Amino acid sequence: MTPTQPELQVTCHNCGFNSVCFPRGLSKEEIIQLEDVVQRRKILHKGEFLFRNGDPFRGLIAIKSGMAKLVFHNEQGEEHIVQILLPGEILGFGAISKQKHHCSALALDTLSYCELPAEQLHRICFRIPTLLDEILRHASDAIGTQRTQTLYIKKPAEQRLAAFLVDLSHRYAYRGFSGDHFSIGFTRQELGNYLDLALATVSRTLKQFEKKGWLEVKGKWIRILDKEVLEKIVAGEKTG
């Protein structure tokens, strides 16, 4: 609680994400306790790493601004994008088990983040019992997210892309951004990698959605024009 930059310092209690991030569900007093251990990290630029595969687990990370991608590298050196992370979202749970990262995380654009240090994690859970529940909830959410991802990969290209867009839209909206006009962060190549589609298929399907008037595509920016149809596509209802 000794801000080094009084003017600029954002702490948990005055952070816009405190209802979705680490402090979710905590009382004002508990948030103040939490601030003691949460570290505000410096800014990263596009392509810089939050952590690399094999790094020791240093703590849970909350994205404050910008986007990140989580990538897994297999034996053959192929890169698989595992997750995309928006402001207000937390990453690092996968590394708790073995206390080291099995993925790399890197900035998709300029990014800032906070960290709940690993060595404090245990102690702070005991100091703030509510936090334990919240950490477990976040971990549980991470399982659900990953399961949803698996389920979508099993559907045809159209549904897969629609599911991605609808999911992103919800996540942006939930965190206070526009759910109708947002950046997908990924290039077509990366999006294809994430959804297990060829670059060409992503491009074609996106164009098809645009032709039908369901959305407007401008590079990485998407404007959702007909969310209901997209949600029907996700649900598997056929649309001419």
Add this chain to the structure above:
Amino acid sequence: MTPTQPELQVTCHNCGFNSVCFPRGLSKEEIIQLEDVVQRRKILHKGEFLFRNGDPFRGLIAIKSGMAKLVFHNEQGEEHIVQILLPGEILGFGAISKQKHHCSALALDTLSYCELPAEQLHRICFRIPTLLDEILRHASDAIGTQRTQTLYIKKPAEQRLAAFLVDLSHRYAYRGFSGDHFSIGFTRQELGNYLDLALATVSRTLKQFEKKGWLEVKGKWIRILDKEVLEKIVAGEKTG
């Protein structure tokens, strides 16, 4: 600690899985404390539910014997098998977040299990600090498992099936069973559902592995004959 069936009662400290299940990493004294809250449940028969989609989260479940499958039902009523569970494995983490289940779990054969009740979860973590770490580790493992599943779905049929078999083999071996001769639990239909392959493709690919002498297939029973080749397939190395 008041066994109702002194002769038959298996408690954590004398359970064969206590190095992989809830008690993993706990001292003898801690295991005794844990036993106080872990409930031994009755036996289920094939097709009976451990819990159903929408049920309130009653606690984490550890399979003591038999196999279970975790299935998700989407809006259209399609069934997606999310996970297969072996003896000594834990399920239920996905339900912590919303305190209710989004999947159903049911016995693939005769099955017995233990439960760490939800209402005790918080308290027991405070009584046994080591358990908190272990619960977090198990949750973290669950994320890793689900991620691995997603990654395998992205590969061709051959690799996908090989990955499933090698994974199952490792998991059986890790829990003290034979890693070379085991049951896949699933029918071809279910295995196809799980791996996102048509029933026919599962059958064909399995037959192909058998023809090449990598394994012996007898209904649901598999005997691994050449684990090294299978692992090469998983890793993506081509094999004539």
Add this chain to the structure above:
DNA sequence: CGGAAACTTGAAACCTTTCAAGAGTCGTGG
């Protein structure tokens, strides 16, 4: 403004699915 990177788009190739028919397996009852 120019070059590199990202994206679009068509056509052929390919893996997997679907459809369908037949063989095998299991459990129950005569």
Add this chain to the structure above:
DNA sequence: CCACGACTCTTGAAAGGTTTCAAGTTTCCG
């Protein structure tokens, strides 16, 4: 103990969705 029926599995052939390949077009950034 064998027969029967139901379910499961195998296997072939055709259909289909995606990928791959490749050649343009656009966009981005120095």
